[in-house]
Amino acid sequence: MTITAPKGFRAHGVAAGLKSAAGALDVAVVVNDGPDATAAGVFTANRVKAAPVLWSEQVVRGGVVRAVVLNSGGANACTGPLGFQDTHATAEHTAALVSEHSPRLLIGASEVAVCSTGLIGERLPMDKLLSGVRAAVKGLARDGGAAAARAIMTTDTRPKSTVVDGGGWRVGGMAKGAGMLAPGLATMLCVLTTDAVAGTETLDAALREATRLTFDRVDSDGCMSTNDTVLLLASGASGIEPTPEELAEAVTAACRDLCDQLVDDAEGATKKVAIEVTGAATDDDAVEVGRSVARNNLVKTALFGNDPNWGRILAAVGTTAAAFEPDQLDVAVNGVWVCRAGGAAEDRSKVDLTGRDVTVKVELHAGTAAATIWTNDLSHGYVHENSAYST
Amino acid sequence: MTITAPKGFRAHGVAAGLKSAAGALDVAVVVNDGPDATAAGVFTANRVKAAPVLWSEQVVRGGVVRAVVLNSGGANACTGPLGFQDTHATAEHTAALVSEHSPRLLIGASEVAVCSTGLIGERLPMDKLLSGVRAAVKGLARDGGAAAARAIMTTDTRPKSTVVDGGGWRVGGMAKGAGMLAPGLATMLCVLTTDAVAGTETLDAALREATRLTFDRVDSDGCMSTNDTVLLLASGASGIEPTPEELAEAVTAACRDLCDQLVDDAEGATKKVAIEVTGAATDDDAVEVGRSVARNNLVKTALFGNDPNWGRILAAVGTTAAAFEPDQLDVAVNGVWVCRAGGAAEDRSKVDLTGRDVTVKVELHAGTAAATIWTNDLSHGYVHENSAYST
Numbered sequence: 065m066t067i068t069a070p071k072g073f074r075a076h077g078v079a080a081g082l083k084s085a086a087g088a089l090d091v092a093v094v095v096n097d098g099p100d101a102t103a104a105g106v107f108t109a110n111r112v113k114a115a116p117v118l119w120s121e122q123v124v125r126g127g128v129v130r131a132v133v134l135n136s137g138g139a140n141a142c143t144g145p146l147g148f149q150d151t152h153a154t155a156e157h158t159a160a161l162v163s164e165h166s167p168r169l170l171i172g173a174s175e176v177a178v179c180s181t182g183l184i185g186e187r188l189p190m191d192k193l194l195s196g197v198r199a200a201v202k203g204l205a206r207d208g209g210a211a212a213a214r215a216i217m218t219t220d221t222r223p224k225s226t227v228v229d230g231g232g233w234r235v236g237g238m239a240k241g242a243g244m245l246a247p248g249l250a251t252m253l254c255v256l257t258t259d260a261v262a263g264t265e266t267l268d269a270a271l272r273e274a275t276r277l278t279f280d281r282v283d284s285d286g287c288m289s290t291n292d293t294v295l296l297l298a299s300g301a302s303g304i305e306p307t308p309e310e311l312a313e314a315v316t317a318a319c320r321d322l323c324d325q326l327v328d329d330a331e332g333a334t335k336k337v338a339i340e341v342t343g344a345a346t347d348d349d350a351v352e353v354g355r356s357v358a359r360n361n362l363v364k365t366a367l368f369g370n371d372p373n374w375g376r377i378l379a380a381v382g383t384t385a386a387a388f389e390p391d392q393l394d395v396a397v398n399g400v401w402v403c404r405a406g407g408a409a410e411d412r413s414k415v416d417l418t419g420r421d422v423t424v425k426v427e428l429h430a431g432t433a434a435a436t437i438w439t440n441d442l443s444h445g446y447v448h449e450n451s452a453y454s455t
Numbered sequence: 456m457t458i459t460a461p462k463g464f465r466a467h468g469v470a471a472g473l474k475s476a477a478g479a480l481d482v483a484v485v486v487n488d489g490p491d492a493t494a495a496g497v498f499t500a501n502r503v504k505a506a507p508v509l510w511s512e513q514v515v516r517g518g519v520v521r522a523v524v525l526n527s528g529g530a531n532a533c534t535g536p537l538g539f540q541d542t543h544a545t546a547e548h549t550a551a552l553v554s555e556h557s558p559r560l561l562i563g564a565s566e567v568a569v570c571s572t573g574l575i576g577e578r579l580p581m582d583k584l585l586s587g588v589r590a591a592v593k594g595l596a597r598d599g600g601a602a603a604a605r606a607i608m609t610t611d612t613r614p615k616s617t618v619v620d621g622g623g624w625r626v627g628g629m630a631k632g633a634g635m636l637a638p639g640l641a642t643m644l645c646v647l648t649t650d651a652v653a654g655t656e657t658l659d660a661a662l663r664e665a666t667r668l669t670f671d672r673v674d675s676d677g678c679m680s681t682n683d684t685v686l687l688l689a690s691g692a693s694g695i696e697p698t699p700e701e702l703a704e705a706v707t708a709a710c711r712d713l714c715d716q717l718v719d720d721a722e723g724a725t726k727k728v729a730i731e732v733t734g735a736a737t738d739d740d741a742v743e744v745g746r747s748v749a750r751n752n753l754v755k756t757a758l759f760g761n762d763p764n765w766g767r768i769l770a771a772v773g774t775t776a777a778a779f780e781p782d783q784l785d786v787a788v789n790g791v792w793v794c795r796a797g798g799a800a801e802d803r804s805k806v807d808l809t810g811r812d813v814t815v816k817v818e819l820h821a822g823t824a825a826a827t828i829w830t831n832d833l834s835h836g837y838v839h840e841n842s843a844y845s846t
Binding site for chain 2: 109110111112113139141142143144147183184185186285286287288289290359360361362365366368369371373374375376378379380381382383384390391393403405406407408442443444446447448450451452
């Protein structure tokens with residue numbers, strides 16, 4: 065059910081030939097049948113933004129989002145004014161087709177968000193894309209979420225979906241993203257839906273709180289995409305208006321579940337790693353330290369090699385501006401405190417790194433703030449996938 | 456000749472059993488016989504500093520450096536107060552032995568700099584190290600530079616040495632470093648010698664100018680070490696006092712040559728990559744953009760795969776705060792301008808990436824400042840070496 069679990073949404077995904085693999089789904093459409101059509105969005109912090117990001121930022125600013133059209137097989141990034149025209153045309157086409165096939169909906173292009181993912185720097189094959197949109201709109205269904213989730217996959221090995229029950233109302237979500245998972249946002253496309261009743265400001269606050277604690281704290285490979293988009297659409301179809309706190313909690317839970325699935329399926333990764341920083345003077349310090357460890361290629365390769373190399377972890381912490389004293393740092397790997405007070409402590413041979421899940425704890429002894437950053441190891445698989453991706 | 460090319464220096468390198476490989480050189484001593492013993496030093500910006508860094512910073516602050524003792528096979532980092540005592544004892548031991556074996560030199564521990572490199576977090580086997588120092592001091596010779604350069608190698612596949620002729624005076628140098636090459640400093644140990652006559656302030660200015668333009672602009676894998684040290688020792692034995700500019704130029708040339716050798720021998724690398732940023736508003740902008748591209752794992756894996764993936768380069772530029780407009784960026788890979796004005800330009804199939812040397816040019820169109828950052832690709836070899844290093 066995924067994004068179609070909440071009432072008021074239809075979706076579908078089809079194969080339009082944008083991906084080279086025959087029959088691979090690559091175009092999805094999500095429609096909000098209302099009664100409401102409030103929305104919020106968060107977009108990549110990269111200054112080189114893809115055309116669909118520039119477009120969808122405007123759509124979300126308008127406050128009403130009635131449909132989202134998504135494609136894999138091409139990012140439509142670094143494609144200049146013509147690429148932007150392609151995005152605009154896709155939104156126009158989607159608006160016209162949805163209006164045509166939905167008796168009670170008359171929507172304009174400015175109410176259609178667009179998301180694209182795939183290779184940067186190439187124009188989209190618009191004939192294939194627009195044909196795909198037509199097929200997707202014709203197939204829109206109350207149980208179409210699963211097909212939509214599959215159509216946005218790139219190097220993902222499996223679709224990512226979630227449903228959170230708020231008690232009479234729900235939050236549903238789908239996401240894609242397997243590489244280029246990095247801060248401000250973890251690189252991906254994500255559509256969240258809810259049948260709760262919520263105004264634009266409430267949705268915006270809930271989404272920002274949720275992404276700050278989830279997608280912004282996933283840092284698979286330190287690379288930030290041009291296309292990151294997280295959209296939250298509310299239909300109000302449940303007739304229930306949760307408190308802002310209830311809504312934020314449910315949206316955060318949905319995002320957290322999707323993040324977990326993204327990190328678990330990151331390109332070539334053999335480990336899912338949580339960097340838990342505690343004892344920080346501030347949240348920002350905790351995030352800075354966690355991110356520095358998560359991005360350190362020597363830490364990441366050590367974890368790939370099942371090596372609890374706490375010296376590399378300390379070296380990564382040492383590059384930050386966070387408050388701490390080097391001779392007070394404690395580090396645990398999978399529960400074994402291999403470093404205390406900046407030096408060797410428990411026997412590193414006690415650390416069992418044979419499993420897929422790894423927890424690295426860094427205690428700064430500088431305060432009470434904490435944060436967890438999710439990341440992966442750096443493996444031969446990562447190098448292989450990313451050196452062969454475009455060819 | 457390397458560091459013993461300038462007059463007034465003796466050196467030697469011996470096998471003390473710190474490295475597991477039988478007969479591998481791992482302890483070196485360099486002595487400045489004067490008449491002068493002025494010196495300057497630059498050290499890692501990492502806040503987690505190894506004991507020898509903390510020690511040598513004090514020695515250099517004293518203004519007189521008569522000897523340097525270096526070891527591979529152990530970094531003596533994150534070893535606490537006992538590790539610092541080990542460094543102190545090594546300096547004491549070296550000072551006593553050099554004084555004993557050099558009739559005209561009577562030196563104290565506070566005039567002996569110490570450098571260590573290897574694994575973090577383990578104490579050094581002091582018995583082996585001190586025996587090694589004794590053997591190295593006994594073997595000190597005017598032609599001992601080559602042995603010293605070999606004794607500081609870790610995962611380096613070859614020693615790195617240089618000599619720059621100033622006209623009657625020289626600058627010699629040796630360096631080691633094959634991974635953890637990162638900014639502020641490129642991770643390594645480097646000892647530079649000169650027989651020029653130069654005061655401490657002149658040496659310090661020359662070394663800072665040189666490292667700013669060379670070691671600080673090498674970023675092999677984005678990781679900063681706990682042990683980085685660059686020392687410049689002047690004997691004055693040539694009797695010639697160059698101008699500060701002449702000295703800075705020669706020291707910069709020596710550092711540049713050593714950097715080139717370091718990047719050429721980086722762990723597992725198959726490419727030596729120059730990121731040349733032009734048209735920047737400021738030097739800092741140029742360095743920030745160059746470093747962002749150099750550190751981007753997706754760019755690095757693409758280069759490993761001989762893929763001129765300019766979209767990933769633009770995405771890396773877009774994460775910086777440098778002055779530029781996304782739709783004005785130009786990118787060339789090995790001379791082919793694959794991106795103009797933020798979009799596709801020349802055919803990417805024209806780019807020949809089969810060779811070892813790669814040049815990426817990024818033109819920001821925001822000013823006249825420029826900088827080059829040297830880096831490497833991200834290869835299976837890097838993952839292999841760094842996942843297997845400590846085990």
